[in-house]
Amino acid sequence: MKILVGYKRVVDYNVRIQVKPDGSGVVTDGVKLSANPFDDIALEEALRLREKGIAEEVIVVGIGPADLTAHLRNGLAMGANRAIHVVTADAVQPLTAARVFLKLIEKEQPGLVILGKQAIDDDANQTGQMLAALWDRPQATFAGKVEVADGKAKVTREVDAGLEAIEVDLPAVITTDLRLNEPRFIKLPDIMKAKSKPIDSIEFGSLGVEAHDHLKTTQYAAPAKRSKGVMVKDAAELVAALKQKGLL
Amino acid sequence: MSKILVIAEHLDGKLNSSTARAVSAASAVKGEAIDVLVLSDAPEAVAAEAAKIEGVSRVLTVARPENAHPLAAVLAPQIAKAATGYSHVFAPSTTFGKDVAPRVAALLGVAQVSDVMSVEAAHTFTRPIYAGNAIITVEADAAHTVVATIRTASWPAAPSGANNAPVEALTVDAALPTHTRFVELKQGSSDRPDLQSASKVVSGGRGVGSKENFDIIYKFADRIGAAVGASRAAVDAGYCPNEMQVGQTGKIIAPELYMAIGISGAIQHLTGIKDAGTIVAINKDGEAPIFEIADFGLMGDLFKIIPELEAALGA
């Protein structure tokens, strides 16, 4: 079985994002970029399935500009067998990303596609579900535990009410939650090895994917700020203050 | 004119309050009709609750045994069919809505607006990105159905009681897949208020130190009638179950009172509470970032302060 993994590059989660003064976007020049944390978890899960002998090949997929190669090399260094780079200079909305993945699925015929539940830049939380719909296959979102056997996956999902277990027939789309696993660190020799692993570059335009964006972002604004409050000296003062506000 | 279809969220025959919040957002579109769609094996009780929500024009029910559990792959084709004639399809931005709405959007071939914070016009919305560090205004193409999830913390629940909307059974002709099967739901059994709708929330973080120590948090929460939340670090460390996580990748909440105890105030946590009315922080580190946004800060050891709070509350 092949596993296709979404491997998106995003602004690192430690960066404090600033909105440009003219509201035309956020400042991304020179900020640190990293793999979407949920995609590292997706890749880790795929690698573990390969190590268990359930999968033979793990392919990381990135959709983005020409300089994405260095990022994809990290995925290869972590252990993916190869990478597919769909090259586009334009921002890609989730529906378009899902359509791209569908094209790659038609070609690669994976048994499993693992994506992050959300990318921490746009926080859309859509791509996996959209892909599953277009592919007409099961989706198991927010996965906290994945067990694959006999052409099926039992996935424990982190939902608002608690933990929901579902069973899906493969092929299927799984999206990862934070507690699925702890991704491994990349070791130096792996970086060397990754240099000889293949990255397939495909021009976005050659896939025949309709890139009609239904959504236009017209403005970026900084969020309303909460103002700093007061420090109280002890428990009694805190209780008195909260009682005065009618909160206790 | 706009017609909005709101997808009801429910569990064990009870309507989730997120539905009434989505109805609030639907009202802000100022359309001609708001219909609530209840998909269930036995929709009657839930439909009756939904019919009371102010602003609801009709409640539509689809009763099928396959709808006993909220499986997105099973529900989405029915919602996509039922969406015919509607300009908007809204679902709450809970794990239920986040799971099913994008699948509906893809079936309709349209984009989705996630986590709507405000409705500026029928096709213009604001939503957060980068863990709430930026708010964008997005315009959806008016020629297509708008599928959106509603950030529940941004919207009050539409009041309930005065309305008596008609309930109509709907038959949707959709082939349902069998490739996805429900196995079980393990719910945290709790008599405490629901974290997502509680007016008071007490959360513990890594500073609480252990699962056993978390009892202090539960006890204090019970004392003031609060729901209990947690930081990711506390959940990861196994102090408490996943459904208690508050933040960018957990629950986004807006209680009147939020008390963060032994929580440092990482941006991913703060994004989950920034709409809270009053934030209280208790932390032994005076430099903890949580104090930057807290309305009331109290520096000190939580194990000493909580008993003092209980004492100050009196008998």
Ligand SMILES: Cc1cc2nc3c(=O)[nH]c(=O)nc-3n(C[C@H](O)[C@H](O)[C@H](O)COP(=O)(O)OP(=O)(O)OC[C@H]3O[C@@H](n4cnc5c(N)ncnc54)[C@H](O)[C@@H]3O)c2cc1C
């Ligand atoms: C600085 C900046 C500005 C942007 N401005 C805009 C804008 O104005 N309007 C706009 O619509 N978009 C914009 N984008 C693009 C946007 O951030 C997202 O790429 C896009 O909307 C997809 O949303 P998402 O990644 O949050 O999807 P999600 O559904 O949250 O992603 C879930 C998962 O899908 C997979 N995935 C998604 N996209 C990719 C990808 N490209 N490569 C590999 N895997 C992927 C990953 O596994 C990911 O974890 C901008 C991006 C950046 C970095």
Ligand SMILES: Cc1cc2nc3c(=O)[nH]c(=O)nc-3n(C[C@H](O)[C@H](O)[C@H](O)COP(=O)(O)OP(=O)(O)OC[C@H]3O[C@@H](n4cnc5c(N)ncnc54)[C@H](O)[C@@H]3O)c2cc1C
């Ligand atoms: C992609 C991604 C998503 C994330 N999503 C979330 C999310 O949804 N929610 C979330 O919460 N986090 C999230 N995080 C994690 C976040 O970055 C922080 O790591 C986390 O919030 C820290 O939790 P904490 O404050 O409990 O722990 P710490 O940061 O370790 O803070 C513990 C605090 O307790 C204080 N303390 C210790 N002992 C005592 C005592 N005896 N009395 C009083 N105070 C004490 C310390 O001074 C310290 O400030 C996410 C991270 C990533 C990368």
